Amino acid sequence: MTRRLAVVAEKVGVSEATVSRVLNGKPGVSEATREAVLTALDVLGYERPTRLRGERARLVGLVVPELQNPIFPALAEVIGGALAQQGLTAVLCTSSTGLASEAAYVDLLLQQQVSGVIFAGGQYTEADAQHDHYRLLLQRKLPTVLVNAAVEGLGHPQVACDDGAAVEQAFGHLTALGHERIGLLLGPPDHVPSQRKLAGFAAASARVGRAVDPELIDNAMFSLESGQASMMRLLEHGVTGVICASDPLALGAIRAARRRGLHVPRDVSIIGYDDSMLMTCVDPALTTIRQPIEAMGKAAVDLLVHQVEGSKVRTAELLYEPELVVRSSTAPVTVPT
Amino acid sequence: MTRRLAVVAEKVGVSEATVSRVLNGKPGVSEATREAVLTALDVLGYERPTRLRGERARLVGLVVPELQNPIFPALAEVIGGALAQQGLTAVLCTSSTGLASEAAYVDLLLQQQVSGVIFAGGQYTEADAQHDHYRLLLQRKLPTVLVNAAVEGLGHPQVACDDGAAVEQAFGHLTALGHERIGLLLGPPDHVPSQRKLAGFAAASARVGRAVDPELIDNAMFSLESGQASMMRLLEHGVTGVICASDPLALGAIRAARRRGLHVPRDVSIIGYDDSMLMTCVDPALTTIRQPIEAMGKAAVDLLVHQVEGSKVRTAELLYEPELVVRSSTAPVTVPT
DNA sequence: CAAGCCGACGCAAGTTCTTGCGCAATCATG
DNA sequence: CATGATTGCGCAAGAACTTGCGTCGGCTTG
Known part of the structure; x- marks a missing residue:
């Protein structure tokens, strides 16, 4: 073996004990000596123990x-x-x-x-x-x-x-605008935030005395394209307003609506989630829920x-x-x- | 001290010697045992020696x-x-x-x-x-x-x-559309990509026999808002087309144009740079240079x-x-x- | 200036880690 | 099925590292 301590100790002109103390950050070593030992370590190409880098x-x-x-x-x-x-x-x-x-x-x-x-x-x-x-x-x-x-x-x-509250707000907004067939475009079924959104959706539906129609709920992945695909299905069930679990999903939904020849927001209203960057710049500027x-x-x-x-x-x-x-x-x- | 080797050895059910060999990457240990030792090490919260991380x-x-x-x-x-x-x-x-x-x-x-x-x-x-x-x-x-x-x-x-070529393409596009007062919205003056864009701009201008009007060049920071501010100045000099050094700058430029009551692209044409995400979704869908x-x-x-x-x-x-x-x-x- | 104190360090015992060697298990071979 | 090769591992010697304790020199204090 290489006897690191011994070599370094000799180079610096101290005992192995002192080098050991430096390497382990123990007290009882003057700052000057500590410096010298560390320098020698570097010069000799040895790696400093992680502890000595840690704080930095x-x-x-x-x-x-x-x-x-x-x-x-x-x-x-x-x-x-x-x-x-x-x-x-x-x-x-x-x-x-x-x-x-x-x-x-x-x-x-x-x-x-x-x-x-x-x-x-x-x-x-x-x-x-x-x-x-x-x-x-x-x-x-x-x-x-x-x-x-x-x-x-x-x-x-x-x-x-509060995902639940968010969807309730969105639901309220769409309801106030007169929408009755409101769709919900979620992430994967086992996605907890999506589950909470679903719960909020159910609560809000109940509040206006409406049952949740499972055909108005769709699960997608997290991409715009996936949102577009899911939206296609929702449109077939005649939604006039859709709450999406993310902004990219909402943008996908908009695209789907357009593919179908529908105008947003005249024919379909779409709500995003997150209020990410640039959502004021998209067409149409996205109504969305800001986290x-x-x-x-x-x-x-x-x-x-x-x-x-x-x-x-x-x-x-x-x-x-x-x-x-x-x-x-x-x-x-x-x-x- | 903690007798790492001893503890790990016991946990795995091998000798200290074997653990030592694993920790030092020495041969003579089966792959299964090696795995077991490393796992135990992790579970017990000990740090692996750097050597073993290196490759992994x-x-x-x-x-x-x-x-x-x-x-x-x-x-x-x-x-x-x-x-x-x-x-x-x-x-x-x-x-x-x-x-x-x-x-x-x-x-x-x-x-x-x-x-x-x-x-x-x-x-x-x-x-x-x-x-x-x-x-x-x-x-x-x-x-x-x-x-x-x-x-x-x-x-x-x-x-x-190739920033220069990019701006030349953009310039050509605007020229083909009949634009003559073409603006250039760049990053900071010492920004090399911006300098190259400026060079491309100058080259393209020269090619159509036009001098570069310094009033049609403006430097901004990298943000949308900064682009908006710079665009305001460019508009005062009557540009009908603007080449921007980034997409956010272009979006800022669009916003500035609108604040001025101008329609994009009818009154002003704007070209971005990068073709980043979602540029198909913005309003209007952005003509841009794809890297x-x-x-x-x-x-x-x-x-x-x-x-x-x-x-x-x-x-x-x-x-x-x-x-x-x-x-x-x-x-x-x-x-x- | 003696006495006391304290920080810095070395000594060496003690602890922990490394490694040469050999044993046992497994496997291919005659 | 014996034989030898090979591999994986433990044993234990000894190398490397750690640390309690004591010494030394400098500094403060009475």
């Missing part, structure tokens, strides 16, 4: 499923900024890109000794997906925060937008920082109130002529 | 300036995917967010022992910015690739889109992988050909009535 750049993993849906870059930017203010640095991991799975990223982040992990949408929102890596994080006591509705029993603090991502992002970072600093935080979900932003993709229902 | 999770830093402009998430997604196919994992760093500067990220990435760094827009595109950290990477011989036009003399391989980001991203990853594998790569710039995508934000110039 406190990393936080930020796991998002994709970057196609503009809500994720937006959230990433808010969270990244908030972390930076706390002296933390975000490492953004896109889990559904290519081959790297969420679990693989968690492994990676653990290896990189991150101070914590923030998930913004991911497998914890899907009931049927793997959740083992969330338990691993719990075991390791690594600070973790989940943004957006999660399956139950994961034991991590959560920040989410307070600024506040949510900051709250997530707060929750994380508290954990990093050692306080226990409640794992109860922090629910944020959404806000309906009315633009031009919704209009009063037209009387069939 | 080869990290590549991916530095982008922001996530607001959709081109960057898009590029990040392409590059991330291409890296994943090579068994590399992207760590996305957003440099202009909050306090973490590009140099700080480079430090960080060096400490994290990344295999390489890909920059996608950043300080190397700005002549007046700090470039020391690029030299540091060169010194350390860390594989590095720059995407997009860079200042000269950095010594790293580069992949870029082949798929090809560019893959090329960047190729260049990086070659370096990682030890081959020398040419530092000459790989220039990609852009493609004009004509949609609805450009139209023949209207004869003043």
Whole structure:
């Protein structure tokens, strides 16, 4: 073997004991000596133990499923900024890109000794997906925060937008405009935020004394194209207004309506979800439900920082109130002529 | 102390010797046992020695300036995917967010022992910015690739889109539509891609025997709002067509035109740059110049992988050909009535 | 100036990790 | 079925690392 300690000790002119103390961050070594030892380490090409790098750049993993849906870059930017203010640095991991799975990223982040992990949408929102890596994080006591509705029993603090209330608002808006056949375009069936939206939809329907017609509910994936396909089906069932679970889905819905020769909002009203970037620029400007991502992002970072600093935080979900932003993709229902 | 070996050995049911061999990558251990030991190590929360991470999770830093402009998430997604196919994992760093500067990220990435760094827009595109950290990477011989036009003399391989040719195409398109007062809405004056666009603009102007009127050129920052402000000035000088250096700038320009009561494209034609996501959905669908980001991203990853594998790569710039995508934000110039 | 204190460090015992060697199990072969 | 090769692993010696304790020198204090 190489007898690192011995070599370094000789180079610096101290005992092995002193080198050992430096390498382990133990007290009882003068700052000058510590410097000298570390320098010698670098010069001799040895790797410093991770501990000595740790404090310098406190990393936080930020796991998002994709970057196609503009809500994720937006959230990433808010969270990244908030972390930076706390002296933390975000490492953004896109889990559904290519081959790297969420679990693989968690492994990676653990290896990189991150101070914590923030998930913004991911497998914890899907009931049927793997959740083992969330338990691993719990075991390791690594600070973790989940943004957006999660399956139950994961034991991590959560920040989410009140999906149910959001859909109720949207439903109310469409009802006020005279719509009666209101469709709901959701994500996958096991997607918790979608389930909550469905619950909100059912509640709102009940309130106006209407039963939920399952033909007016459709599940899609998360892409615009998938939204377009689902919307085609909804249109066949005569919807005049549709609430979508994301902005890309809403844009897909608009496209589907147009393919069918329908005008938005004259023939069909469409409501998005998230109020992501540029939704004022699309045609027609999208009526959508704004998640307070600024506040949510900051709250997530707060929750994380508290954990990093050692306080226990409640794992109860922090629910944020959404806000309906009315633009031009919704209009009063037209009387069939 | 904790007697890691002993604890792990007991947990797995092997001797300390075997655990030691696993931890040091020594032969003489079956693959199954090796797996078991590593798993136990993770479960018990011990850190794997760097050697064992090296191969498994080869990290590549991916530095982008922001996530607001959709081109960057898009590029990040392409590059991330291409890296994943090579068994590399992207760590996305957003440099202009909050306090973490590009140099700080480079430090960080060096400490994290990344295999390489890909920059996608950043300080190397700005002549007046700090470039020391690029030299540091060169010194350390860390594989590095720059995407997009860079200042000269950095010594790293580069992949870029032919900004000059792009503007010439756009200029040709507007000219063919009868526009004569064509404006150019650029990024900051020291921004190399913008300088190249200006050069292309000048060349195209010369070709049709027109001098460049400096009043028709304006510099903005990178945001939509900034584009809107600059466009206001351009409109005062009577432009009927404007070529913008990014899609957000173009959307800002559209907004400015509307504020002025002008219709796009009837009164003003506007051309964007990048063809980012959703540009088919905006109003009017944006005529824009598509960068082949798929090809560019893959090329960047190729260049990086070659370096990682030890081959020398040419530092000459790989220039990609852009493609004009004509949609609805450009139209023949209207004869003043 | 003696006395006391304290930080920095080395000594060496103690602990933990590494590795040469050999045994046992498995497998291919004559 | 015996034989030898090969592989996986434990044993235990010893190498490498850690740490309690004591020493030394400098500094403060009475």
